[in-house]
Amino acid sequence: MPDSSPTLLYCRCAYAQVVPSGVKNEVLQRLCDAGVNFETVSDLCEMAAHRDPRLAALSQCSSLRIAACYPRAVKGLFQQAGTPLSANAAVLNMRNQTAEDIVGQMLALEPVPPTEESQS
Amino acid sequence: MITHIHRPLRVVLYEGQGAIPLHAEAPAKVMAALLDKGYAVTRAANGAPAMPHDDRNLLLLGSFPEQKAPEIEDAEGQIKIDTRDITGLATEDIVSLVEKTRGDKPMNEPGKWKPWFPVIDYSRCTNCMQCLSFCLFDVYGVSEDNKIQVQNNDNCKTNCPACSRVCPEVAIMFPKYQAGPINGDEINEAEAGREKIKVDISSLLGGDIYSALKDRSAAAKSRFGKERSPDKALDERKKCLTKLVGDGFIPADVLASLPSPDEILRKAEVAKARAATALANIAAS
Numbered sequence: 001m002p003d004s005s006p007t008l009l010y011c012r013c014a015y016a017q018v019v020p021s022g023v024k025n026e027v028l029q030r031l032c033d034a035g036v037n038f039e040t041v042s043d044l045c046e047m048a049a050h051r052d053p054r055l056a057a058l059s060q061c062s063s064l065r066i067a068a069c070y071p072r073a074v075k076g077l078f079q080q081a082g083t084p085l086s087a088n089a090a091v092l093n094m095r096n097q098t099a100e101d102i103v104g105q106m107l108a109l110e111p112v113p114p115t116e117e118s119q120s
Numbered sequence: 121m122i123t124h125i126h127r128p129l130r131v132v133l134y135e136g137q138g139a140i141p142l143h144a145e146a147p148a149k150v151m152a153a154l155l156d157k158g159y160a161v162t163r164a165a166n167g168a169p170a171m172p173h174d175d176r177n178l179l180l181l182g183s184f185p186e187q188k189a190p191e192i193e194d195a196e197g198q199i200k201i202d203t204r205d206i207t208g209l210a211t212e213d214i215v216s217l218v219e220k221t222r223g224d225k226p227m228n229e230p231g232k233w234k235p236w237f238p239v240i241d242y243s244r245c246t247n248c249m250q251c252l253s254f255c256l257f258d259v260y261g262v263s264e265d266n267k268i269q270v271q272n273n274d275n276c277k278t279n280c281p282a283c284s285r286v287c288p289e290v291a292i293m294f295p296k297y298q299a300g301p302i303n304g305d306e307i308n309e310a311e312a313g314r315e316k317i318k319v320d321i322s323s324l325l326g327g328d329i330y331s332a333l334k335d336r337s338a339a340a341k342s343r344f345g346k347e348r349s350p351d352k353a354l355d356e357r358k359k360c361l362t363k364l365v366g367d368g369f370i371p372a373d374v375l376a377s378l379p380s381p382d383e384i385l386r387k388a389e390v391a392k393a394r395a396a397t398a399l400a401n402i403a404a405s
Contacts, residue, residue: 007171012152012155012156014155014156014158014230015230015231015233015234015235015296016234016235016296018295018296018297018298018303025148025152028148028151028152029145029148031148031163032147032148032151032163033144035165035166036163036165036166037162037163037164037165037166038162038163039160039162039163039171040151040155040160040161040162040163041155041160042155042156042157042158042159042160042228042230043230043235045235045295045296046228046230046233046235048235048239049235049237049273049274050228052127053174054127054160054174057171057174058171061171069295069303069304070293070295070300070303070304070305070306071304072241072293072304072305072306073239073293073295073303073304074295074304076239076240076241076242076293076295076304077239077295079242080239080240080269080270095303095305096305
């Protein structure tokens, strides 16, 4: 993956079962199948609750695409942890988008609309 | 605020140069199993990992020629890098191997705690301070620049989204809640209505804030969605209090946190004063 590629982040939502398991498993499988590098975390909420310093490292990525849950919530989690997402970060929602749609946007060559516009 | 962070390892599932690609479904299965245990996992298939190294020790897993994992050292000598060959291992064996490598170092793990706390959507919040006065458990506070903020995550009572239901701007989210808009889902402005419920915690003293709010909410009922209801909010707060009192097994410190009527009065006064001070400071600036 060239250096200009976006950083891809997958949240497992492992601390509560609110993301459909079928969707999150399929997103993970499709990302692996795509042969790309990506980061995964057990639960962004848990990290935000503990002000995990890794959130800062993630939020500072110049181009970040996150497969997690509602963009409004994810954006709020980063902000509340003191590390707001950059304006061009995109959040894809595993609670109401299909795995195919999410991975398509994660891997898209063209820029993905930032958080506010990527809700569906 | 809980600040303990136990993350002893960064696991890297490596399939890049010098490694043999794993079976098609293996990477996702291994990653899912490790994530469900609480580990963070980097998938490195092509080139450098997406994120730079941090201060965690690294455990690199891969299938290597002759089943021999290469020895790798951190060029800066700051972290320990372990490598393991996982050729032919089943997912559960790989998880065991990771657990063994971690040893007895503590780690935050799913299942022991639910990250339940309010998240403020500052694009909607008007800093009215209603949440500050509504919550009995001091979850909210005021920042140095007089803005409402969540200051005590761990005081929040799991599965109680009551403050979100009464926020007049629908600005409080609980990401682990099932239904919208409390979970952060888009807001239907028409359904949310613009009813500005003002809850005065001190009414608890005089009696029946629950009845008072019920009366007040009746008129506005049609304008609220079923998830944003002052009735529900108050019921939940009641349940929360009842559970604390009724459960004979609750720890003493939790029981002690239950406000008495006198304490509620004091909290009401303190919250009112803090909110008034913050708002006055903003008006003066």
